[in-house]
Amino acid sequence: MDNLRQLKQVLQESVQIVFFGGAGTSTESGIPDFRSADGLYSNQTNRLQSPEDILSRSFFLKEPEAFYTFYKSNMIHVEAKPNAAHLALAKLEQQGRLQTVITQNIDGLHQLAGSRKVLELHGSVHRNHCVKCKKAYPIQEVIHSAQMVPTCETCGGIIKPDVVLYEENLDQQVMEQAISSISKAEVLIVAGTSLTVYPAAGMIRYFQGHTLVLINKEKTSFDEQADLVIHERVGQVLSEAMKN
Numbered sequence: 001m002d003n004l005r006q007l008k009q010v011l012q013e014s015v016q017i018v019f020f021g022g023a024g025t026s027t028e029s030g031i032p033d034f035r036s037a038d039g040l041y042s043n044q045t046n047r048l049q050s051p052e053d054i055l056s057r058s059f060f061l062k063e064p065e066a067f068y069t070f071y072k073s074n075m076i077h078v079e080a081k082p083n084a085a086h087l088a089l090a091k092l093e094q095q096g097r098l099q100t101v102i103t104q105n106i107d108g109l110h111q112l113a114g115s116r117k118v119l120e121l122h123g124s125v126h127r128n129h130c131v132k133c134k135k136a137y138p139i140q141e142v143i144h145s146a147q148m149v150p151t152c153e154t155c156g157g158i159i160k161p162d163v164v165l166y167e168e169n170l171d172q173q174v175m176e177q178a179i180s181s182i183s184k185a186e187v188l189i190v191a192g193t194s195l196t197v198y199p200a201a202g203m204i205r206y207f208q209g210h211t212l213v214l215i216n217k218e219k220t221s222f223d224e225q226a227d228l229v230i231h232e233r234v235g236q237v238l239s240e241a242m243k244n
């Protein structure tokens with residue numbers, strides 16, 4: 001594959017690489033994405049409410065029980081292990097060539113693979129806090145709560161995941177750090193994302209380096225802006241590209 005050879009060369013010759021990924025980076029770990037044919041959007045049993053409706057701030061506040069019923073069975077995957085993509089990126093960081101992983105994912109798999117410089121645009125299922133007193137809770141408290149809706153042992157308030165819900169703003173500091181690293185990158189690898197969720201998707205326009213790489217199973221509306229497009233599985237592509 002010509003494009004793969006080209007990617008291999010780009011990775012070998014660059015030291016300012018940034019990765020920008022989405023749910024497709026974790027499908028090879030068994031976590032469904034949203035928009036693939038076998039993603040959460042097409043497999044939803046509740047046709048009246050879309051995952052976007054349920055994972056919204058107003059729904060969380062109005063119907064915490066229904067929110068947590070969906071969230072616990074669809075968004076928490078503690079059994080999932082990092083796949084070839086996460087491992088290849090951790091190795092690229094260890095080699096001093098990958099500067100930052102910017103992810104829209106909330107599953108914590110990049111950190112589990114060993115990546116240290118990870119910016120989580122949409123937060124993490126592993127961090128949770130009481131909406132009233134702000135006390136922090138680990139994911140286990142959410143999974144094993146006595147009632148469907150986990151509540152604070154100190155003040156009785158509802159515990160909310162530190163996940164950016166629809167209708168909520170991204171953390172300003174995380175966003176600024178992401179924009180700063182994208183604008184300093186010489187190579188930006190965008191992978192496993194439909195690039196439809198904003199403002200995250202809009203961040204790639206800050207890239208001013210020499211090679212924009214797009215790795216996605218399906219076409220995206222950004223394919224034409226990329227210098228190198230590979231329509232294959234990201235784990236397979238990155239592990240191949242990292243081979244000596």
Ligand code: NAD
Pocket residue numbers: 021022023024025026027028031032033034035036039104105106107122191192193194195196197215216217218232233234235
């Ligand atoms: P998306 O579902 O909209 O798009 C995923 C894209 O990845 C699709 O275009 C699909 O073709 C592609 N893809 C799937 N598997 C792939 C693979 N192995 N290799 C290459 N490409 C692959 O996901 P999105 O753009 O990240 O937006 C969805 C939102 O949902 C994000 O905000 C994300 O936080 C959230 N989400 C996160 C997780 C997670 O944390 N793992 C899972 C589902 C959704």
